[in-house]
Amino acid sequence: MSVETLIQTIPKAELHLHIEGTFEPELMFAIAQRNGIRLPYSSVEALHTAYNFSELQDFLNLYYQGMNVLLEEQDYYDLTWQYVEKIARQNVVHTEIFFDPQGHTSRGVAFETVLNGIFHALQEGERQFGISFGIILCFLRHLSEESALETLEIALPHQDKIIGIGLDSSEVGHPPAQFQKVFKRAHEAGFYCVAHAGEEGPPEYVRQALDLLNVARVDHGNRALEDPSLVQRLVDAQIPLTVCPLSNLKLCVVDDIAEHPIKTMLNHGLRVTLNSDDPAYFGGYVNENYLALANAQLIDENDIIQLAKNSFHSAFIDDARKKALLAKLDVAIVQRTDSA
């Protein structure tokens, strides 16, 4: 069995995915047209050409511009449904997706419009393809903690649809320490808590996410590798890192995919998972992220299986679902050995 086939056939979970980052240019143009909004690009190709980033902020500028065309519940449904159809073809059996409500409510779109569109598409994905899911609300860290607290208040009546909260957007200059109150409130309300840290920001931000925000997972976490005692702590506590290789490449966190630190992470015994972050902007969904590392000879078949296992061990799911997904993975592994 080729490595491509192995990646394609094993069941896996995706745990770091911004739904607004799945907005493919074709769909963006179609929704812009139906909402009577003009995009500042003459064509889908022109938009594609603009996807050249030298750092996180370059990407975020386009990401926020893109999401501006989303207005109606149907828009959020269509966006999410396109992602669901994509991952169904990639054997993703569980997904936990981020959304950025402040990027929508600040333009006058109701929180419920956003959430219901996303939720109903994921529900339909569970019905049609058996893909379980969780929705994680992210606070934009370039905005104030007051704005995050207001957003949390709006979210509280929707806890039946939202499993967790996270922290994203421009990292440097916006340390986790600035969001202690809102994370404390979220913990008290029973949300799972995660945060982007160590993507561009220093190891100290990863420490703050652990110490001050009490996160259960760190999104990215690459720069934790600069601090051996922090690495040891992440290993000892088996705190998952949701790593996104093609994102790291496109945002120049690494200069070349061959320089991605995945092997170092695995060798340390870190609980690493592979994810796509913003696949429409970074050139690949979850399987393409696995494949990019495999093609660069950074991960082998055993690593691929380990990474898929890690994805289930790191998911916010109950023990019964975890057991079922790990069993599904075992079946795929046995079938691979049988067919070899």
Ligand code: ADE
């Ligand atoms: N929002 C969407 N993608 C992001 C990323 N990779 N880092 C921070 N904020 C984001």
Ligand code: ZN
């Ligand atoms: Zn992200």
